[in-house]
Amino acid sequence: MTVAILGTITLWATHSVVAVVLVVLLCAAGFADNPIVVGEVVRIAGAGRSLPMAPATSAFQVGIATGSWLGGIALTSSLVGTTPTSAATSRLIVRHRTGEVGVDYGDKLFWLSVVIQRKYAQICAEFDLTPSQATLLCAVRDEPRQMADLAASLGMTKNALSQLVDRTARRELVGRASSAQDRRVVMLSVTPTGKVLADALYAEVAKRLPEIARNLDADDQRDFERVATTIVDTSDLSAPTPDQPTTP
CATH class of the missing domain: 1.10.287 (Helix Hairpins)
Structure with a gap:
């Protein structure tokens, strides 16, 4: 035997x-x-x-x-x-x-998300923003967005997004307005102050978030960048997900 x-x-x-x-x-x-x-x-x-x-x-x-x-x-x-x-x-x-053959692949992805969120939160705190407020500013920094579409792309309920917008608007960083094409549609855009802050925040995030891979060698960093780019490029970030919406 x-x-x-x-x-x-x-x-x-x-x-x-x-x-x-x-x-x-x-x-x-x-x-x-x-x-x-x-x-x-x-x-x-x-x-x-x-x-x-x-x-x-x-x-x-x-x-x-x-x-x-x-x-x-x-x-x-x-x-x-x-x-x-x-x-x-x-x-x-x-x-x-x-775990080299994927036994705890999901576990590693979970902890990778924690590493990313922690780094992101650190950067946001330096701008006196919560991660949710920072994400909202970056989402509308270039052009106004419909509130309904914004809620879907951020994976939030309309009520949760409305509360987040209220808190951010009190700091005069964003503002609501009715659409010129349809008065029933509410648009969200950044204020001039919010635009300056959003641009500075976005540049800092783009510069410092890759630091999470600083312990990798050059080849692994390039592979990490390639895989991350592919995942984002093949993901539909504008569509709502079937998962439970998040709260701010």
């Missing part, structure tokens, strides 16, 4: 999920062999003779220790990734435990 599992691992070592399952089966088979071999030793040597059992049990312990030692050497050697057998399989297990 052990030989069969090892042969299967050789064929499937590059398939992470299958490889992990096979390694677990290999471990189970190894533990099952121990009592069988010891039982055969007792049967051959005869009951009550403990001396023959000692080498058999010790052999398993030596094998476990030696296997762990050789496995550690394999994981840190240049052989990793060049052979499809146990070294590659062990590497896959390590990758699973550290």
